[in-house]
Amino acid sequence: MPYEIVTVPCLQDNYAFVIANLETLEAAVVDVPEADPINEILAKRGWTLTTVLLTHHHDDHVQGLEALTGRVDLRVIGASADAHRLPPLDVSVAEADTIDVLGIPTHIIDVSGHTMGHITFHMPSQDAAFTADSLMALGCGRLFEGSPALMFESLTKLNALPDETMIYSGHEYTATNARFALTIEPENAALISRREAIKLARAAGSPTVPSSLKRERATNPFLRAHVRQIAEHLGMPNAAPVDVFTEIRKRRDKF
């Protein structure tokens, strides 16, 4: 069945994603930073919104919900662990659940770290993982609630997905992330050429999200804590990957 996924820039640097079933013309949206750009796409394409998928409770991911077109009939889906601080949920989900979204089997992966109860919606049939503020293009979310070890574990789960999985992250932070990544791995040729591609994309006003997991594995320092050259570059040649990851996250906070 044909589906389309549209990246929708919202607010300053947020992304929502509209997923449409092109046969039924029904749509779902992942996160709602603001309603207007989402309502606009739905109207323009003639899609009916039936489902809202919420990755975590932060305002910049949920605050547009009330103003979405067709609010009355929406099925709102989010993490049971986060239900006390999310908008009212119609369906609560947890790690390892599978739900149906517009006919797409969707797996729930708990990726706590940025917040406790942050989830990723993984759609293997669409090669799509909606990771929001967990794994991001060339980065990972800031640790507001979880420990570095917990985020490392969450990213390790995402890193087990197939190469061709597209990572739909929640913000356009990629240019800054690239500058930071180069301080961790200045010699990484794939990273250097990705930085150039990012510059071109941003100059043209194009999103750098989504990106493939294959590319993230080759360039994202937060997925590369096991690389010996990185540990050596950070002056911790014998450290465990989780400790290298912790150091990289600490440096990113100060960058």
Ligand code: ZN
């Ligand atoms: Zn957030």
Ligand code: FE
């Ligand atoms: Fe966010």
